[in-house]
Amino acid sequence: MRKLSKAIARRDVQSIGLLRWLTATGHKDIGTLYLVFALAMLFIGGAMALWLRAELFAPGLRLMGPHVYNQLLTLHALIMIFGAVLPALSGLASWQIPLMIGAPDMAFPRVNALGFWLLPFACALLLATLFLQASGGAPAAGWTFYPPLSMQGGLGADLAILAVLMLCVSAALTALNAVATVFGLRASGMTLVRLPMFVWTWLVAAFLLLVAAPALAGALLLQLGDRHFGTQFFDAAGGGDPRFAQHLFWFFGNSAEYILILPAVGIVSQILPTFARKPLFGHVSTALAVFAAACLALIGWGSHMVATGLPPAGALFFMYGAMLAAVPASVVVFNWIATLWRGSLSFETPMLFALAFVLEFTLGGLAGLVLALAPLDLQHHDTQSVVAHAHTMLVSGALFAILGGAYYWLPRWTGRRYDERLGKLHFWLSLLGANLAFLPQYWLGAAGMSRRIPDYALQFTEPNRWSTVGAFLLGLAQLIFLYVVVRTVRGGRKADVRFWEGARGLEWTQRSAPRGFGAGPRTRSPNP
């Protein structure tokens, strides 16, 4: 950590050592903390995934009992979503939003620090539940926390609810900070319409998070009430309904998918123009599409509840709502293609990840459309298809965009070059691993293999085997990323401020953000 600190932020060191990181409030330091923490959680959550995949390598229970399996699949989802992907996006926001809009820092630097420091405690609490096996262990009802099953959990379930509440607070603080920064601290001349696409997508995602997170917090608080204070919100015996919890959860959960994918769309919209050496096609229509997608995210939650017995009118409403999301998604993809069209393309590592994102986003989006169509969802709901779709969007989608963004901005953050050959090796292995891991799951889902089962019928063996091999390839490939980052930080060759030939945008024009209000640069376009 100390060596990392010296290398990354030599230019504004105030105090050296661990203390510097504990007391940091600067947006770059907090951004680095977020990113390092997210990477650590990626490896922990990834190790859980590999353990689960190892169990699924062949039929029969060989490595663990079903209870441990259920605990791991619950924690894997929580750690990956709340501990890895969302914090990574927060880290990118903390680093990049001030740089890209010419602000001196985030609007509330200490809130920024608080938002981060809630994470290690919350995630430690989550992971600690694994060591409570005597009293039921970690939560084992899935990250969806469906009652009444979630009521059967022990102390671990309570602690996990507490941890997720903390994570909700952290996410809300980060979102508030992003909104305040974008509205209050833009450089003069940077109107909302001129916001770089990464900042715009984060702004929209932040609003969506502020609307959606209270629903999750509410669902969890009501569950705590049911568990310990004699309420019966989700218990039919007292006039409650377990499906209320599902409505609340998916109002959040459906939005969460968009919260995680929209900033990824923003990252890719920064990378593609850089390596196409051509401005983003249709800046305004892309921005409007992102906003429309966020609005539609709020009316699609029932598409996750097709088997709960919604009345036909309700099922149709949610079906149309979820289907409509394909319209803004298509607009964004069309604009990306038009951005590439007649550009002058080169294929450095960030570009490779961005291009893969476009294809995987299209694939995962089309799979999402199949799931949105309620009659088809009768076949696919709660099968491996849903696992495949979610992972295409979150791994081949959000994670690839984050990795691309990391390679893209690493020279800007560290002032050093990364190893392009290793970066490309990392990309190709990740691409191969991810598709080998997730494509067979579409097949398994179509054939009717349920999700969240530790053991399966014999005809599902072959695709599961491929999926496990792919997952291990994907996981091991991330060690290359770790090595590349460490080597870049510790001794990469010096890089210019404007590292990429085609890079436009404020973050590439100055070594350090200006100090003090009103000292910022002037700008007339998102790509000056």
Added chain:
Amino acid sequence: MLSVTPTLRPAGGLSRLAWGVSGVFAPGLVSADYGLPFPKPVTPVAERILELHNLVLLGCLAAFALVCGFMLYSLVMHRKGRGFKPARFRGHATLEALWPAVPFLALAGAAVPATKVLLEAADAGKPHMTVAITGYQWRWKYDYPVQDLSFFSSLATPREQIEGGAPKDERYLLEADNPLVLPVGLKVRFVITAHDVIHAWSVPQLGVKQDAVPGFLGEFWASIDEPGTYRGQCAELCGVGHGYMPIVVQAVTQEEFDLWVSGQKSNATVAARKGPGTNAAGAPRL
């Protein structure tokens, strides 16, 4: 590893085309009773679902191919390495105005048949008979109110096959001690609830999947076209036994069904005294 039964049969032209075109689902549609990739539908609703599925899949493949095609062309032709100079355009008002119309029309094309199928699947009115399903941790209970029959259905796979090294038989995890026996050709209405936590009753070949929610009644229906054994598994995470509560439906002719009912009745009184959990009602001998 494909466990294909003797009823192996190719599917219709369109569906075979759809599956064939997509490399991912290459082997085409076959009717294993619970096989890969898409189980053969045996109810009118399941058939309509598969038709719609194939239609949508073709549309998705076309869309994906178009995206790939345009991108590939750019990636090959517009490379910096070929000395291609970048154009300067940053938008196109007409094109951008047309963008949303393309997916919207395609969606409308899918929404119309999807709405029809959904409404058909939701209409459980005027049934010929009713079966009540109750989900337990971790087995199913089936009640035939008119025939006055009631029994539990649990996993029949022996423990040694799951945890031990005993060789796994062909119906590993998909065999139940007492299957649900239904007559073919009748509209069967199911009402479903649960005893403890939420379960989901799902049989892909029947095109049904319905949550069993404690304290509430769900409703769905199926009208099975041809005799056979159709299998599924619990679809909603319900605890440690979630992977171990198979659903086995045995569709038989009306005469065989009546025979089975009378056979059950003769030993039902004995079964009732033993209490729940006993497997008094044996599988029909057909």
